[in-house]
């Protein structure tokens with residue numbers, strides 16, 4: 001049998017896909033009970049993947065079996081209810097199912113001509129996001145791999161616009177001899193923003209750092225004077241404390257000076273799409289660009305980031321592309337809004353999430369994360385753990401000990417318990433535990449059970 005005949009057969013028989021479904025269901029059925037982090041045995045078993053590149057074509061069903069046998073147990077149970085590490089979201093069932101279906105389509109989203117349906121659904125997502133976040137009518141959306149990519153695009157648009165206002169065509173002339181651009185950022189700015197500053201050639205040493213308060217929010221009175229050469233980097237959701245910068249006042253000042261404001265709201269911007277937490281993002285509509293993830297608090301599959309920008313001309317110019325074979329259309333050609341050309345149809349899962357949730361559902365999902373974070377903080381405090389931050393959103397910072405080493409040992413003991421997974425961070429010069437409530441699955445029993453894991457870990461390390 002030739003390779004092609006073999007693959008025709010696999011496609012026709014479909015047993016391979018039934019097998020994938022069985023394994024997937026098997027995985028989902030065990031997710032709530034298994035260790036959150038893989039067991040030592042599961043990690044050792046990863047050595048099974050060590051082998052030379054095969055010479056002969058393999059058997060598809062055996063490949064899937066091997067992946068399920070040794071891969072599934074070595075995955076981290078992020079889709080269960082007790083994963084609180086980093087800021088990683090779960091996955092809404094409707095988005096997972098949508099991904100399955102659209103995987104059969106395997107669409108390339110660069111141009112309308114490549115996928116009219118994706119072009120259409122990107123357009124719908126753009127409209128719905130504008131409406132949900134109450135952004136200006138001229139706001140456009142780019143669907144990228146994550147917030148890191150979204151920030152990069154937002155700052156590229158900012159750079160294009162600021163230079164253009166000074167009659168400098170950045171695409172043609174570049175940085176050499178260009179007028180200076182000032183970058184203003186809070187001391188708690190996320191690493192992904194700083195990375196974009198470096199990647200775009202602004203120079204991290206050129207950032208004008210602004211002091212923050214004890215929650216990590218920019219202090220408005222500490223802002224330097226703003227002018228038309230400034231890009232101001234604000235955040236909606238500090239990655240440790242969940243705190244929101246005071247957007248209102250800073251955006252007003254920026255707009256009077258004709259400066260550009262980018263708001264990084266990777267997980268926190270969704271507060272602005274709720275009824276009960278939208279006070280946190282008050283004033284966000286006055287910025288120029290926004291970055292937000294689908295794959296964190298909204299619980300779409302990875303990889304799903306969104307760049308929103310109210311200066312379409314600057315964004316499209318910054319991400320310009322040309323080629324004789326590219327037939328741009330009257331319809332939405334997605335590649336105008338992203339750095340990539342070929343791209344999977346990730347906006348379809350976002351569309352499914354928004355259609356399924358509706359604005360009420362977004363409120364219920366996001367506010368629910370907040371409620372369980374509040375419960376987590378409350379139960380930890382009741383168990384004599386020191387909660388360091390104001391739990392305004394879904395993030396909790398805990399200082400279980402004055403000693404960094406003890407805190408580290410407690411973190412490791414919690415992780416090794418398999419009961420839940422939390423990571424560490426540094427906060428105001430001290431080692432802390434950082435908790436992110438980020439999945440729709442997490443219920444109040446998961447929280448109480450996790451608090452027990454904290455208590456037991458402290459007992460094991462400190463004997464009390």
Ligand SMILES: *Cc1c(COP(=O)(O)O)cnc(C)c1O
Nearest residue numbers: 087146147148190192239266293
């Ligand atoms: C996660 C995060 C990022 C980076 O987002 P990715 O989707 O991982 O690229 C940027 N900013 C903040 C505040 C984040 O939480």
